[in-house]
Amino acid sequence: xxxxxxxxxxxxxxxxxxxxxxxxxxxxxxxxxxxxxxxxxxxxxxxxxxxxxxxxxxxxxxxxxxxxxxxxxxxxxxxxxxxxxxxxxxxxxxxxxxxxxxxxxxxxxxxxxxxxxxxxxxxxxxxxxxxxxxxxxxxxxxxx
Numbered sequence: 001x002x003x004x005x006x007x008x009x010x011x012x013x014x015x016x017x018x019x020x021x022x023x024x025x026x027x028x029x030x031x032x033x034x035x036x037x038x039x040x041x042x043x044x045x046x047x048x049x050x051x052x053x054x055x056x057x058x059x060x061x062x063x064x065x066x067x068x069x070x071x072x073x074x075x076x077x078x079x080x081x082x083x084x085x086x087x088x089x090x091x092x093x094x095x096x097x098x099x100x101x102x103x104x105x106x107x108x109x110x111x112x113x114x115x116x117x118x119x120x121x122x123x124x125x126x127x128x129x130x131x132x133x134x135x136x137x138x139x140x141x142x143x144x
Contacts, residue, residue: 041132041143048125055120062113073099 076099077098078103 029112037135039127041135044131045125046076048128052125055116057112059116059118059120062109062116066109066113067107069109073102073106076102092131 076095080092080095080099083095
């Protein structure tokens with residue numbers, strides 16, 4: 001969903017010679033920027049989990065629809081068997097057609113639901129985790 005961690009430009013205090021920041025200024029900057037960084041990463045994680053939760057909900061709904069259609073398919077199949085055994089009239093053919101259509105629709109919903117659930121897993125906010133790992137590496141001085 002494009003939600004990204006944002007940090008403001010660092011404000012570093014320099015010594016009177018204007019060359020290097022003092023240790024106190026660096027510590028002060030660190031203590032003011034780290035909480036904002038953490039809040040940004042938490043917001044990213046929340047947005048990511050919400051997005052994946054919505055996808056999982058849609059997939060579960062499609063699985064539910066597939067189950068309901070399969071239930072009606074079984075009922076229609078049983079009706080078809082009864083009508084075929086009765087051989088009163090060729091109404092069994094109509095019931096068989098309805099059964100095949102319902103089962104095909106159930107198969108389509110099941111496949112779509114499976115795909116939606118797979119899109120939503122794992123539920124872990126992957127982009128936020130990568131962002132935190134990058135931030136830790138930056139703080140440790142491993143990245144520029």
